[in-house]
Amino acid sequence: MSIPSGAHTSIILRLELHKETASFGQIATAIGDSGGDIVAIDVGRSDKTTIVRDITVNVYDQKHTDLIVQAVNAVPGAKVIHVSDQTFLMHLGGKLETTPKTPIKNRDDLSRVYTPGVARVCMAIHEKPSRAHSLTIKRNTIAVVSDGSAVLGLGNIGPEAAMPVMEGKAVLFKQFAGVDAFPICLNTQDTEEIIAIVKAIAPSFGGINLEDISSPRCFEIEQRLVEELDIPVFHDDQHGTAVVLLAGLLNAVKIVGKRLEDCKIVVCGIGAAGIACSKMLLAAGVRHIVGVDRSGAIVSGETYSNPAWQWYADHTNPDRLTGSLSEVIRGADVFIGVSGPGVLKVDDLKAMAPDPIVFAMANPTPEILPEEAEPYVRVMATGRSDYPNQINNVLCFPGIFRGVLDCRASCVTEQMKLAAAKAIASVVSDEELNEHYIIPSVFNTAVVERVREAVIQAAYESGVARKAQPTAPKQPVPYY
Numbered sequence: 240m241s242i243p244s245g246a247h248t249s250i251i252l253r254l255e256l257h258k259e260t261a262s263f264g265q266i267a268t269a270i271g272d273s274g275g276d277i278v279a280i281d282v283g284r285s286d287k288t289t290i291v292r293d294i295t296v297n298v299y300d301q302k303h304t305d306l307i308v309q310a311v312n313a314v315p316g317a318k319v320i321h322v323s324d325q326t327f328l329m330h331l332g333g334k335l336e337t338t339p340k341t342p343i344k345n346r347d348d349l350s351r352v353y354t355p356g357v358a359r360v361c362m363a364i365h366e367k368p369s370r371a372h373s374l375t376i377k378r379n380t381i382a383v384v385s386d387g388s389a390v391l392g393l394g395n396i397g398p399e400a401a402m403p404v405m406e407g408k409a410v411l412f413k414q415f416a417g418v419d420a421f422p423i424c425l426n427t428q429d430t431e432e433i434i435a436i437v438k439a440i441a442p443s444f445g446g447i448n449l450e451d452i453s454s455p456r457c458f459e460i461e462q463r464l465v466e467e468l469d470i471p472v473f474h475d476d477q478h479g480t481a482v483v484l485l486a487g488l489l490n491a492v493k494i495v496g497k498r499l500e501d502c503k504i505v506v507c508g509i510g511a512a513g514i515a516c517s518k519m520l521l522a523a524g525v526r527h528i529v530g531v532d533r534s535g536a537i538v539s540g541e542t543y544s545n546p547a548w549q550w551y552a553d554h555t556n557p558d559r560l561t562g563s564l565s566e567v568i569r570g571a572d573v574f575i576g577v578s579g580p581g582v583l584k585v586d587d588l589k590a591m592a593p594d595p596i597v598f599a600m601a602n603p604t605p606e607i608l609p610e611e612a613e614p615y616v617r618v619m620a621t622g623r624s625d626y627p628n629q630i631n632n633v634l635c636f637p638g639i640f641r642g643v644l645d646c647r648a649s650c651v652t653e654q655m656k657l658a659a660a661k662a663i664a665s666v667v668s669d670e671e672l673n674e675h676y677i678i679p680s681v682f683n684t685a686v687v688e689r690v691r692e693a694v695i696q697a698a699y700e701s702g703v704a705r706k707a708q709p710t711a712p713k714q715p716v717p718y719y
């Protein structure tokens with residue numbers, strides 16, 4: 240039995256096999272019968288009686304690993320001596336390092352990079368603080384700030400546990416858009432403290448990417464920082480997600496031959512991502528949006544302690560539908576999931592309108608797995624890298640920040656977000672568009688370039704770009 244796209248990781252089993260009793264065939268059978276998928280085999284060392292082999296196996300999770308180890312150890316003459324996990328190996332010592340752009344080869348270099356030469360540069364910035372943008376890392380560097388309160392769909396796991404995600408975001412910024420990014424995880428979940436800390440560190444950065452801060456605190460934190468800082472502040476889980484969702488949906492409705500404005504859309508999980516996605520859909524002209532959270536549909540007339548939900552109740556659900564997800568999803572054209580694992584059932588899909596579109600975007604485990612949903616839906620997307628149609632904010636944030644840094648925008652406007660969504664959607668041509676290709680791959684280099692260009696143009700149109708506009712109409716703005 241092979242493990243297709245559902246496998247999460249691969250492990251390397253180091254085995255000691257007694258040559259006379261254990262054969263490789265027996266080991267392969269034990270692994271295969273336990274559902275492991277062997278992808279590579281190496282010989283570590285060999286002597287007269289024993290052979291040590293490293294076997295790379297695709298597995299689902301830790302429980303699956305344990306099962307395979309047990310099955311291999313049950314083969315007479317075989318012993319698992321070490322198990323390493325490729326994903327953990329990639330994280331050893333973290334995923335980032337600092338690399339100097341100006342290596343110091345002699346005392347002369349030293350006196351320029353550091354004291355005394357550096358003092359003249361300091362004083363130049365002191366005289367005119369905007370020079371920090373050209374004379375320091377500020378012009379190409381952003382902070383990825385989290386308090387660890389809503390990390391992916393894992394919940395409030397704290398700042399240390401949030402670091403691998405923030406380091407990952409920083410890697411993506413650099414690899415896809417050349418943006419330098421620092422992961423900064425804060426040991427506080429107090430709104431005022433977070434605002435004060437981000438304001439205090441802002442001088443070093445050209446932009447702030449807020450990440451995985453739970454709702455409703457994320458709304459006030461972002462709004463206050465946008466008002467109080469002169470660099471772009473962008474809560475990725477809200478706006479990055481909403482931009483990519485709209486891009487995917489603009490293309491998905493073309494496949495099913497429906498107008499976006501006419502679609503009945505159910506959004507599950509009315510937190511940071513759910514509220515921003517709904518706002519973006521309203522701005523795109525959608526009228527029938529019903530939001531559902533743990534306690535059922537959000538509807539006007541109810542009183543909610545969360546002010547964001549009060550706003551939501553007043554601006555969505557025009558037919559005042561009430562009840563659970565299973566109740567309000569009847570007849571819906573589109574399901575947007577930004578909630579948690581396994582929330583959506585096959586019976587819910589069967590109750591949707593013909594040609595359902597399902598974006599199950601919760602990470603790492605979606606609201607329903609594609610293999611379960613696909614027989615009943617026309618277009619299926621998740622937030623994950625290991626299935627087709629990855630609706631993930633990674634398609635947005637590198638290009639958005641590349642654009643705002645390059646034109647020195649003071650903020651990210653609605654017009655810039657809409658331009659980014661259309662730019663992402665446009666990467667998939669009408670000839671290429673099909674059920675399994677509604678959104679470009681993150682590895683498609685056209686994505687960042689198109690988002691960047693669209694964002695810069697919209698920034699000039701919105702009047703928030705501070706870099707002098709190039710005089711020739713189509714002349715590209717320099718990359719750095």
Ligand SMILES: NC(=O)C1=CN([C@@H]2O[C@H](COP(=O)(O)OP(=O)(O)OC[C@H]3O[C@@H](n4cnc5c(N)ncnc54)[C@H](O)[C@@H]3O)[C@@H](O)[C@H]2O)C=CC1
Nearest residue numbers: 391392454508510511512532533577579601602622631632
């Ligand atoms: N694919 C993508 O690009 C993105 C995916 N996400 C995913 O969306 C989910 C939510 O993220 P945030 O909005 O940042 O978190 P959040 O904590 O701000 O909001 C989550 C909301 O979902 C609700 N929820 C949780 N389980 C639910 C259930 N079983 N039924 C109904 N509602 C439920 C919570 O009550 C909360 O209101 C996470 O799984 C996250 O990984 C978030 C951002 C981007």
Ligand SMILES: CC(=O)C(=O)O
Nearest residue numbers: 390391392602631632
């Ligand atoms: C993709 C992302 O930002 C999230 O799941 O939180």
Ligand SMILES: [Mg+2]
Nearest residue numbers: 391450451476
């Ligand atoms: Mg996130």
